Amino acid sequence: MYQIIKQILNTGIKTEAPPQPDEALRVEAQNLQEEILRHLGSALAIRHVDAGSCNGCELEIHALNNAYYNIEGLGIHFVASPRHADMLLVTGPVSRHMEIALKRTYDATPDPKLVVAVGDCGCDGGIFGESYASCGKISNVIPVDIAVPGCPPTPIALLQGILTAVTGGVKKEKDSK
Numbered sequence: 501m502y503q504i505i506k507q508i509l510n511t512g513i514k515t516e517a518p519p520q521p522d523e524a525l526r527v528e529a530q531n532l533q534e535e536i537l538r539h540l541g542s543a544l545a546i547r548h549v550d551a552g553s554c555n556g557c558e559l560e561i562h563a564l565n566n567a568y569y570n571i572e573g574l575g576i577h578f579v580a581s582p583r584h585a586d587m588l589l590v591t592g593p594v595s596r597h598m599e600i601a602l603k604r605t606y607d608a609t610p611d612p613k614l615v616v617a618v619g620d621c622g623c624d625g626g627i628f629g630e631s632y633a634s635c636g637k638i639s640n641v642i643p644v645d646i647a648v649p650g651c652p653p654t655p656i657a658l659l660q661g662i663l664t665a666v667t668g669g670v671k672k673e674k675d676s677k
Contacts (some may be wrong), residue, residue: 510533518574519660523622541574544666547585553592553634557619562656582608587665593621593628594635614665616646623647
C-alpha cells in the first residue's frame, strides 16, 4: 500500500490542458474563466439533453467530468434543470417523441442561452436523417450556435466546441453593444 501511495505522490496530478477554441469554428479565446465570470456572473452551467441518441456521445460527455479532462476545474459544470443553465448540450437526432420536450427545455432556459449540437446525428441527422420517427438535426427544432461533428466526437472536440460557443457568445454580446 505504501508503494502505491509513494507512486501517486511521485507522479502528481496529470490532467490535459484545455484546448483552444478552433478558428475554423468561430473565434479565439483569451483567459476563459475571466470571460465566463465577467459575462455570466458565475461558472458556466450546462444542461445536457439527450434527444434520441445511441449514447455514444453521452459516454464522451461523461468523460469530460473525469480527472483527466477536468471540466469542473475550468468553472464549467452540469446542472439538472434548464432554468439554471446557460448552455444546452444536445445529442442525437431529435426523435418525434422528444421534439416538444426539447422545445420546452429551450424555452425554459433563460436568455442569453447557447446551444451546442453534439455528434453527427445532432449536426445533420446522421444515419437516421429525417423520417416518420425523427425530426433529424437539432437545428430543425431549435436554433443552434455551434455544431460539434463526430460519431462520437472526442472529449477534446466537445470541450473545444463548448469553449468556442462561450467565447463566440461573448463576442456576439460585445458586437451588439
